[in-house]
Every structure is written in C-alpha cells, then in structure tokens.
Amino acid sequence: MTTFEAELAHELRSLPTAAPAGLRERVRALGEPEPRRTFPAFGWRRAALVLVPACLAAVVSAAAIDGLLSSRASHQDSSREFAKLNQHGATGSGSVNSLPSRSALSPSAPVHGSTPLGIPTPSTTRHQDYQADLRVRVDDLESLGRKTAQAMQVTRGLGGYVASVSQSSERGEPGEADLVLRVPVSSVEDAMIQLSALGTVLEQHVSIVDLENTVRQQRQHVRALQLQIVRLTAALRQSLPADVRLRLQFQLDDARRNLRAATGARKATLREAALSRISLALTTEHAAATATHHRGRFGNAVSAAVGFLEGAGAIALTALIVLAPLALIVALVLWGVRTVRRRTADRVLAAS
Amino acid sequence: MWDVNAAATMPALASASPSFASVAEAELDAVHAYLLFLTGDRAVAEDLAGETFEKALRTWRRFDPRRGTARAWLCAIARNSALDHFRSEQRRRRREEHYARDVSTVDDPAWGQGAAAVALRKLPAADREVVALRIVLELDGPTTARLLGITRTACSTRLSRALQRLEELMRDDDV
Known part of the structure; x- marks a missing residue:
C-alpha cells in the first residue's frame, strides 16, 4: 500500500460514519430471537x-x-x-453331482407309481402314451459306442425295438449318440432302470398322456359302424325298389369303408399305448451346470x-x-439466475 | 466512529455461537458505515440499517458462523435492502420524471466536508461500496467478492479503480 493509500484509508476510516444513538436504541430494542433449534444442523x-x-x-x-x-x-x-x-x-x-431328474406329467394322466429312480411308471389298467427323454453322460468316446450297443441290447431284451440310432464321435468334439427306443409299456420300468445305469443321468423327462378316452371313443365308433352294417345288410335281404336298394348299397359301402378306417385307427392307438417311446441321448460332454x-x-x-x-x-x-442432464440443467439455470441478479444489481448501483 | 477492533473479535464470537444482541451491538456501526457509503444519504442509511437488523433478527437461525463472519452476513442483508431501496427509488423517480443522479444534492452531507468526503460524493455507488467493504470495514478479498457476487480478481480490479478515481477526484479538488 502506498503512502497516499495509507493516508486515504486512515482518512476514510476517520469519517463520521458511526450509527446515531436513535438507531442504536432501536436495534437494542429488537432483543433476542427465539431459541435455536435443538437438533444440530448438518452441512x-x-x-x-x-x-x-x-x-x-x-x-x-x-x-x-x-x-x-x-x-x-x-x-x-x-x-x-x-x-x-x-x-x-x-x-x-453315476455321480451324485449330476443334474436332478425332472418329470413332466400330463395333468390328466393317472400315474400308477414310480420306479426306484423316481420316474413315474405307466398304469397297468389304462391305455397311456408313455414317452421319456433320457440324457446320460458316459466316460469317453470308447465307452460311448459300447454303451450305445448295450442300450440296443437292453431294448431288444425287453421285447422292444430300436426305432432309430445315430452316433457321432469325432476326436476333439464331445461324442453324442441319439437313440429312439420302443419298449413295451409293461417293461418300461426295467428299461429306464437299465438305461440309467449306462452312465450319469444328466437329465430325464417323462411324459404320460392318458389315451383311455380316445380308445373308448374309437371302440364306440367301431361298434356303431358294425351295427349300421348289420342293419343295412338285413335291409338289403328284403325285396326293395331298385332306387332304394341302390341307395342302401351305397350306404353299406361307406359304412364298411369307415369301419376299416376306424379299426385301423383303433389298432394304431392300442399299438401306441402298448409301446413306450424312449429318446435316449448318450454324451461324453460334461454338463456345465454341474460345475x-x-x-x-x-x-x-x-x-x-x-x-x-x-x-x-x-x-x-x-x-x-438419467439424472446427470437434469442436474446440468438445474446448475445452468442457477448460474443464469445468479448472473442476471448480479448484472441487475450492477445496473441499479450504476444508476444510483 | 465504530470500534475497529470488533472485526478482530468476530472469530471468537463465531466460535462461541454469539447472541444476536451482542452481534448487533458489535456490528451496528460497521453496517451503518457500509450503508452510508453505499447510499450517500444519512437518513436512508439509518433506515436501511434498522431494516437490516430487523431482517437479521427474523433470519438469525439461518446464520452459520462456520460459513462466514457475522459482519459479512449482515452486509449481505444490508446490500439486498439497499438494492431494493435503489430499485424502488428509480421507479419512483421515473414516475415523477425527476431523475437526480448527483448525490451532492443531498442536503445533509453524509461524510462531512473534508477532501475525502467531497471526493466520495462524486464516486459511483459501486465504487463507494467496494471501498467501504475493503477499506473501511476491512473485509478480506474473498468475503467481499462473495458478497458482491463477483470474482476475487474483479473485486481487486474494482477496488483499485475506485481508489484511483478517488485519488484523482481529491487531486482535482485540491487544484
């Protein structure tokens, strides 16, 4: 600070700017505000x-x-x-760390019981469509071929047959064998037990759909057609006008044709109910989920x-x-308001 | 003349959560001097000082000694009161079509008849304000800048320019 500035400061501070006594009395009369809040105010x-x-x-x-x-x-x-x-x-x-067995049942399918594996077995008194998917892990590629052959032997030994089989076993890739086995329903329990014993069960899915209603409807349909044929045959034995005889003959032919179709469908249903369908997948890959x-x-x-x-x-x-742009907008608005307020104050002071 | 040592006592007051009455007693002269410099009118400064302390009493709960001195807080309230006063004055003058810019028309000389007082009358309000805050009230640069809503650099520049003008005005008066 220069000498002039020091003198100026001294002179400015010496100016008569003290508050008048009246003002001091007014301010003193204001007293004290109400007590502060008791809880601490956090910054x-x-x-x-x-x-x-x-x-x-x-x-x-x-x-x-x-x-x-x-x-x-x-x-x-x-x-x-x-x-x-x-x-x-x-x-x-089989390792105890393998994936759990999983069964899916049709809600309307009455289940007769379950195997020691926990797999539901088909009813012995009702016609049912029994399908099972089984995924079994075997040790290596060598045992894959051996186990595939063993599965086919098990199926034939139980009176069934192998509907299809496909096996792939390339070096460096996990081996896979997919078999579709048809096994008599009466032997499905044994089949599932023996097939599960081929390795570690990774996954199993059983589906049982009750066919009893379908079989009954087909039987009634066949009987109705047989009755119709008997009546038409009896009618044709009588003496009839030529046109009526011709019409009845056509009806008899239709009924016989329908009877053949209905009988075929019924046999197919009974065949389906007699043989279970087991889709067996043998694999050498280690299930990721087991890890x-x-x-x-x-x-x-x-x-x-x-x-x-x-x-x-x-x-x-x-x-x-989401909030960052909003916060930026709020900050800009606050900055703008502050700037406007400051400029307004400057203008007011400049004009005063 | 107010007690210039009051500023030095503020940290102690701040740390001990001072009462409003003690702060008002200690800072009344400072606030009055600030308003006198800002307005250049004793009557207005007195009214605004009273208004300032009434507002301060109402908002005393908001005062946080950790965030600044009581003097700075009171000066901020006083400044807002003064700005409101100036705005209403300007509106009134516009209505009456009587715009008197020169504060020398005030009958009662605010600062007396000395060379500095005469020069102050010719200084713009913004310059008088920064001189009052920095020189007379001895507020530090950051506090003054925050109070005026400007940067520290702008505050220093404004003070330097104000002192230069004051010096020039005083020399002109001597001549």
Missing part, C-alpha cells in the same frame, strides 16, 4: 460424509444377506437333489452377492445417466 459435506458410507454399507449388507439367502436356498435344493439321486441306486457309476454345484455354499453366496451388487450398480448407473 451438505458432513451429511455426504455420513450418508454415502451409510448407503454403501446398506447396499453391501443387502448384497450379503441376498447372497446368504440364495446360498441357503441353493443348499436346500442341492440336499433335495442329493437325496433324490441317492434313490437312484441303479445309476451305478456350479462344486462352488460350495460360500462360493454360491459370494456369487449371489456379486450379482446383487452388479444389479445395484446398474441401477445406480442408469439413475446417474
């Missing part, structure tokens, strides 16, 4: 210091709880699978927790993407 920095870690802790805790709950549910599922697979006494070398069970409970919990955190992160990122 946004302090609030952020508390809220941000609290939110993070809440999210991490929620993820941990989700992981624990998920792993517990998974553990219970695994226990059920273990118990179910322990019932699979016939799986032989998930090797992680253990802790691994499952960690995986579920990480998944939860990923979901929370995705939500936070989405919110950020």
Whole structure:
C-alpha cells in the first residue's frame, strides 16, 4: 500500500460514519430471537460424509444377506437333489453331482407309481402314451459306442425295438449318440432302470398322456359302424325298389369303408399305448451346470452377492445417466439466475 | 466512529455461537458505515440499517458462523435492502420524471466536508461500496467478492479503480 493509500484509508476510516444513538436504541430494542433449534444442523459435506458410507454399507449388507439367502436356498435344493439321486441306486457309476431328474406329467394322466429312480411308471389298467427323454453322460468316446450297443441290447431284451440310432464321435468334439427306443409299456420300468445305469443321468423327462378316452371313443365308433352294417345288410335281404336298394348299397359301402378306417385307427392307438417311446441321448460332454454345484455354499453366496451388487450398480448407473442432464440443467439455470441478479444489481448501483 | 477492533473479535464470537444482541451491538456501526457509503444519504442509511437488523433478527437461525463472519452476513442483508431501496427509488423517480443522479444534492452531507468526503460524493455507488467493504470495514478479498457476487480478481480490479478515481477526484479538488 502506498503512502497516499495509507493516508486515504486512515482518512476514510476517520469519517463520521458511526450509527446515531436513535438507531442504536432501536436495534437494542429488537432483543433476542427465539431459541435455536435443538437438533444440530448438518452441512451438505458432513451429511455426504455420513450418508454415502451409510448407503454403501446398506447396499453391501443387502448384497450379503441376498447372497446368504440364495446360498441357503441353493443348499436346500442341492440336499433335495442329493437325496433324490441317492434313490437312484441303479445309476451305478453315476455321480451324485449330476443334474436332478425332472418329470413332466400330463395333468390328466393317472400315474400308477414310480420306479426306484423316481420316474413315474405307466398304469397297468389304462391305455397311456408313455414317452421319456433320457440324457446320460458316459466316460469317453470308447465307452460311448459300447454303451450305445448295450442300450440296443437292453431294448431288444425287453421285447422292444430300436426305432432309430445315430452316433457321432469325432476326436476333439464331445461324442453324442441319439437313440429312439420302443419298449413295451409293461417293461418300461426295467428299461429306464437299465438305461440309467449306462452312465450319469444328466437329465430325464417323462411324459404320460392318458389315451383311455380316445380308445373308448374309437371302440364306440367301431361298434356303431358294425351295427349300421348289420342293419343295412338285413335291409338289403328284403325285396326293395331298385332306387332304394341302390341307395342302401351305397350306404353299406361307406359304412364298411369307415369301419376299416376306424379299426385301423383303433389298432394304431392300442399299438401306441402298448409301446413306450424312449429318446435316449448318450454324451461324453460334461454338463456345465454341474460345475456350479462344486462352488460350495460360500462360493454360491459370494456369487449371489456379486450379482446383487452388479444389479445395484446398474441401477445406480442408469439413475446417474438419467439424472446427470437434469442436474446440468438445474446448475445452468442457477448460474443464469445468479448472473442476471448480479448484472441487475450492477445496473441499479450504476444508476444510483 | 465504530470500534475497529470488533472485526478482530468476530472469530471468537463465531466460535462461541454469539447472541444476536451482542452481534448487533458489535456490528451496528460497521453496517451503518457500509450503508452510508453505499447510499450517500444519512437518513436512508439509518433506515436501511434498522431494516437490516430487523431482517437479521427474523433470519438469525439461518446464520452459520462456520460459513462466514457475522459482519459479512449482515452486509449481505444490508446490500439486498439497499438494492431494493435503489430499485424502488428509480421507479419512483421515473414516475415523477425527476431523475437526480448527483448525490451532492443531498442536503445533509453524509461524510462531512473534508477532501475525502467531497471526493466520495462524486464516486459511483459501486465504487463507494467496494471501498467501504475493503477499506473501511476491512473485509478480506474473498468475503467481499462473495458478497458482491463477483470474482476475487474483479473485486481487486474494482477496488483499485475506485481508489484511483478517488485519488484523482481529491487531486482535482485540491487544484
């Protein structure tokens, strides 16, 4: 500060600017405002210091709880699978870590019982369409061919036949053999047990559709046609006008033709009900899903927790993407209002 | 003349959550001096100072000593009151078609008859304001800049220009 500025400052401070006594009295008479709020007022920095870690802790805790709950549910599922697979006494070398068996039943299909594998067996008193899909893992390519042949032998041994078979076993690729087996329904239980014993059951699906209603309708239709033929034959034995005889003869021909078709359909239905259809897939590939069970409970919990955190992160990122432009707009508006207010103040002061 | 040591006592007051009465007692002269410099009119400055402390009393709960001194907070209230006054004055003058720019028409000389006082009368209000805040009230640069709503650099420039003008005016008066 120059000497002049120092003198100027001294002179300015010495100007008579003290508040008059009247004003001082008025201000003193204002007294004190009402007491302050008792709860502390947090600044946004302090609030952020508390809220941000609290939110993070809440999210991490929620993820941990989700992981624990998920792993517990998974553990219970695994226990059920273990118990179910322990019932699979016939799986032989099958691993208990294989996928659980899965059965799908038609709601209207009465189930007679179940095999030791837990597979429902067909009824012995009703006509049913029994179809099963079985996926079995074998050890290697060498055993794939052996097991395929064994499956065909099992089928023939039970009085059935092999409808189709296809096998692929290229080096470097997982081997696969697909067989469609027709086995008498009376022997399907034995067939499923013996086929399951070929390796580790990865997947099984059983479908039973009741055909009793269809068979009954076809039987009634055949009987009605037979009765119609008997009546028409009896009528033709009598003396009739030529045109009536001709019409009845046409009707008799139609009835005989319909009877042949209905009888054929009924035989086909009975044949379908007599033979079950088993689609057997033998494979050397290791099911990816089996690996998930090797992680253990802790691994499952960690995986579920990480998944939860990923979901929370995705939500936070989405919110950020959506809110960032809005926050920018608000900031620009505030900046604009502040600038306008400042310029207005400058204009007012310049004009005063 | 107010107690210039009041500013030095503010940090202590701030840390101890001062009462409104004690702050009003300590800062009344400073606020009055600021308004006197800003308006150039003793009567107006007195009215605005009273209005400022009434507003301060109503909004005393909002005052946070951690965010700034009581003096700066009171000056901000005083400035808004003064700006409102200037706006209403301008509207009134426009209505009456009587626009008197020169503050020297005020009957009661605000700062006396000395060379500095005469020069101050010729200085624009914005310049008088920054001189009052920085020189007379001894507010620091950042606080003054925040109060005026401008950057620190702009505040320094405005003060430097105001002092230069004041110096020139005082020399002209001497001549």
